[in-house]
Amino acid sequence: MTKTSAKKRTQATPSIRPIRPPMRGWLGRGRGGANYVQAPDEWRGTTVQVCGLWPFSIGSGTPMVGVPLGRHITTGATLCCDPISWFQRAKLISNPSAFVLGKPGLGKSTLVRRMATGLAGFGVMPLVLGDLKPDYVDLIEAMGGQVITLGRGRGYLNVLDPGEATEAAHRLRAQGFEKQAQEVLADAHGRRHTMVSALITIMRSAPPTDREETIIDRALKVLDVQHQGVPVLGDLLRVIQEGPQEVRAVALDRGNDLRYKEITENLEASLIGLVGGGRLGETFSRQTTRPMRRDAPVVYDVSAIDDSEMDLQAATLLACWSAGFGTVNVANALADAGLEPRRHYFVILDELWRALRAGRGMVDRVDALTRLNRQRGVGMAMISHTMSDLLALSSEEDRMKAKGFVERSGMVICGGLPSAEMPQLNSAIPFSRAEQDLLIGWQDPPAWDPSTGREAEPPGRGKFLVKVGGRPGIPISVQLTDAELSINDTNKLWHSQSRVGSVAMAGAGGGAA
Known part of the structure; x- marks a missing residue:
């Protein structure tokens, strides 16, 4: 073929337009090109329901068992995640606990509130055993749960109150479960003994002696026999001051009144400090203002206690944890006997760093809870800011225990963290x-x-990385629904200040005019 004929043929052959337009349409004037491609609508269903839609169905790529937590940042797939569902149903973790780390203001409490809301729909009771901000009062109120307020002049928690243990023991005995009834009462006795010793430890900054521990134990048993109703710390003090024979026997006073008074003098002084309104006030010296129930969500609102009162914070948190887990044990005992349905609880320990620094013995208490939550049928979420908060404790022993909280957690959920945290975090979880x-x-x-003219949304707000052991993390973005927005405002006082300021400025402007 000559060049001339080839040229003529090229000119004679019209350009062939593709039968199907490209993804953005044909470009050009009047041809319908689009600069933005709208995402198609999505529906979710089981493989049985959507099998006929092949090949238009795709897998989620993330676990779909548990509370809908957020969407994968890269793929947009929904992640369903919570420590109880992943432990009980999905078998993805070996411990029903989660540790949440992240800088302030990025949504850690909001993430845990989402978990608590979803788990409540599954029948799991949220227990917030010490809300220091508070962040969970609105949520528990919206669920129809209990809000128990503690603080100077706001509420009291009697550490000698066995709670629902006495009633549960009566029910167990009536059904022929004598052994289980004794176990419930023995657990309640041990918790009361532990709490009295813990309060004395906080008062003295040193634990009671072995002899004083024995005296407290025997005095509580005498009190249970002699006292009608629920005793208080003042009744325990009175028994020790009167010195019945059972107490004198363990005090080893050798029948000498003067010797008995010398032996119990320091213990008596500590109890007077607890009863008479020392630096712990009267929070634990009166009858419980509002007893906790086992069949409803609960939050202990301790936000009225100032951060400067570290001893009172420590004592109150310990008392809340003791009351909460005592109620859980009662529920488990009744369920084991077949007298009530089995209940599971989701315990939230927010601002954990404040609790750990609040006083001596707090690390050991949390350490015991993190090791026994699986046996108690309890899921747990612990929240702190950084690994440095956990490693800033006074003793090396406490620092190693606090690091173990992260290492033993079934899942670790991280928000935005500074680069200085990476070596410490990587030493616990790769x-x-x-x-x-x-x-x-x-x-x-x-x-x-x-x-x-204002700050934009922080780049890390609502974004988290879910890590389970050495597996690759799942990055998600949490978006609140309209129903959640009203219970997730942790800056109410600032909004109130802004409104007052706006009214004042408006009034000032009006006066000037």
Whole structure:
């Protein structure tokens, strides 16, 4: 073929347009090209329901067992995740607990509130045993649960109150479960003994002696026999002061009144400090203002206690934990006997760093809870800011125990964290370099929004990385529903201040006019 004929044929052959347009349509004037491709609608269903839609159905790529927590940042797939469901149903973790880490203001409490809300729908009772901010009062109120307020002049918690143990023991005995009834009463006695010893430890900054421990134990038993109704610390003090024969026998006073008074003098002084309104006030010296129930969500609101009162915070948190887990044991005993349905509880320990620093013995208490939650039928969520908070305790022994909280957790959920945290975090849970960079990027400060003159949304707000052991982390974004927005405002006091300020400014402007 000559060049001339080839040229003529090229000119004669019209350009062939593709039968199907490209993804964004044909470009050009009047041809319907689009700069933005709208995402198609999505529906979710089981493989049985959507099998006829092949090949238009895709797998989620993330576990779908548990509370819908958020969407995968890369794929958009929904992640369902909570420590109880992943332990009980999915068998993905060996311990029903989660540890949440992240800088303030990025949504850690909001994430745990989402878990608590979803688990409540599954029949799991949320227990917030010490809300220091408070962050969970609105949530528990919306669920129709109990809000128990504690603090100076606001509420009292009697550490000698056995709670629902006495009633449960009567029910067990009536049904022929004598052994179980004795176990319930023995557990209640042990908790009361432990709490009295803990309060004395906080008062003295040193634990009671072995002899004093024995005296407290025997005095409580005498009190249970002699006292009608629920005793208080003042009744325990009176028994020790009167010195019945059972107490004198364990005090080894040798029949000498003067010797008995010398032996019990320090113990008596400590109890007077607890009863008479020392630095712990009268919080534990009166009858419980509002007893806790086992059949409803509960939050202990201790936000009225100032951060400067570290001893009172420590004592109150210990008392809340003792009352809460005592109620859980009663529920388990009744369920084991077939007298009530089995209940599971989701215990939330928010601001854990404040609890650990609140006083001596707090680390050991949390350590015991994290080791026994599986046997108690209890899921747990512990929340703190950084690993440095856990490793800033006074003794090396406490620091190693606190690090173990993260290592033993079934899952670790991390928000934005500074780069200095990565070596400490990586020593507890392995993180890849890409995962570390992701967490570091989420803690960056927000940019200014020139259109509004205010700060934009922080880049890491609502974003978390879910880690289970050495598996790759799942990055998710948590978006609140309209129903959740009203119970997830942790800056109410600032909004009130802004409104008052706006009214004042408006009034000032009106006066000037």
